Amino acid sequence: MMVYLLLFWVYFKVGLFGFGGGYAMISMIQYEVVEHYAWMSSQEFADVLAISQMTPGPISINSATYVGYSVGGVFGAFLATFSLCLPMLIIMYFVIRYLFTNMENHYVKNVFRFLKPATAGLIFAVGLLLMNAENFADVGLHNSNVSVAICAVSFVASYFYKVNPILLLAISGLCGYVFFGVLQ
Amino acid sequence: MNLCFQLFLTFFKIGAFTLGGGYAMLDLVEKSVVEKKKWVEITEFWNLIAVIQSIPGVFAVNTALYIGYKLKGIKGALCAALGSVIPSVIIILLVAIFFTEYKRNEVVEQIFKGIRPCVVALILSPSLKMIKSTGFSWKMILIPIATVFLIWWCGISPVYVIIGAIIIGLLVGFVSYRFVKKEM
Structure with missing residues (x-):
């Protein structure tokens, strides 16, 4: 029972403070699920993100359903997704009534001016947090460091050449199979 | 066809066929909601997108909520939001069940x-x-750096960072309004 209440509370918070889209929410989800409640290891969490990215639909909904399932079964999956969406119903109501006519308001403008760089920092931080030995399988001084190479090449491909993320994940998976499976 | 059902179906299709989340579906939403169904005008649509980008929550669900609400009130909002969420929930749930089984492979x-x-x-x-998109003024670059430091180094919850950014925004808005009396 307790785990369902916690699941509701965690995803309600994520939905309520989820400024800046899916990736920004990931930083909150990572904090709660991996660091705070330790429902998942950092490695499992990275797997969830990869799977959420590769299946259709928003990454935040996908990861909520997935985390909910692994924490509390099918009911947990629906509960987490519902809790994530609940704040939106409330917020959207106020947005329709108030924000649309006040986007030029002095306070609203200033709040967004500070929120945007802060959420960018949130996303960067979660990237750094996932950069650990669990997710970089062969990192170390005397190793071949295939994972570091995959990360670097993917970064360049995504940042400079805007390569589709799903394609990048698929190629990286293939590289993993070749370098950690076939060639070992 | 019943309008609520149409809303459900339209957003169901969008949810089922967009890989890569939020912004990837923008094009599909624009085509079906603005061009095909003519539920909203193109200018209203882009205004809506601008507002939704700055509020918390899942981009796809918020878009569905707004358009559903506009056409059929709260009932329409719920139908559209359900339509946009259900495909991803079902697909990811099946994947989660399957993957938990084959993880040890x-x-x-x-x-x-x-x-x-x-x-x-x-x-x-x-x-x-x-x-980069927030501009490279060095005052603004401090915010993401501080965020990364707080989360990565100090292990502070991202929720506090967001609340902090909102408070700073309001304070700056207040100070500049009261004492400077001009636009920042």
């Missing part, structure tokens, strides 16, 4: 060893793009 583990570093790259890349 050696080949799957090898593939994910390659995928995990790519996930890290896919998170770092958009955050840098976001930081």
Whole structure:
């Protein structure tokens, strides 16, 4: 029972403070699920993100359903997704009534001016947090460091050449199979 | 056809066929909601997108809520939101059930060893793009750096960072309004 209440509370918070889209929410989800409640290891969490990215639909909904399932079964999956969406119903109501006519308001403008760089920092931080030995399988001084190479090449491909993320994940998976499976 | 059912179906299709989340579906929403169904005008649509980008929550669900609400009130909002969420929930739930079963498979583990570093790259890349898009004034670059420091180094919950950014925004708005009496 307790785990369902916690699941509701965690995803309600994520939905309520989820400024800046899916990736920004990931930083909150990572904090709660991996660091705070330790429902998942950092490695499992990275797997969830990869799977959420590769299946259709928003990454935040996908990861909520997935985390909910692994924490509390099918009911947990629906509960987490519902809790994530609940704040939106409330917020959207106020947005329709108030924000649309006040986007030029002095306070609203200033709040967004500070929120945007802060959420960018949130996303960067979660990237750094996932950069650990669990997710970089062969990192170390005397190793071949295939994972570091995959990360670097993917970064360049995504940042400079805007390569589709799903394609990048698929190629990286293939590289993993070749370098950690076939060639070992 | 009943309007509520139409809303459900339209957003169901959008939810089922967009890989890569939020912004990837923008084009599909625009085509079906603005061009085909003519539910909203194009200018209203882009205004809506601008507002939704700055409020918390899942981009796709918020869009569905707004358009549903506009056409058929709260009932329409719920139908559209359900339509946009259900496909991803079902698909990811099946994947989660399947993946939990096959996680111990050696080949799957090898593939994910390659995928995990790519996930890290896919998170770092958009955050840098976001930081870049807020402009390189050195006062503004301090905010994401402080955020990364607080989360990565001090282990502070991202929720507090967001609340902090909102408070700073309001304070700056207040000070500049009261004492400077002009636009920042």
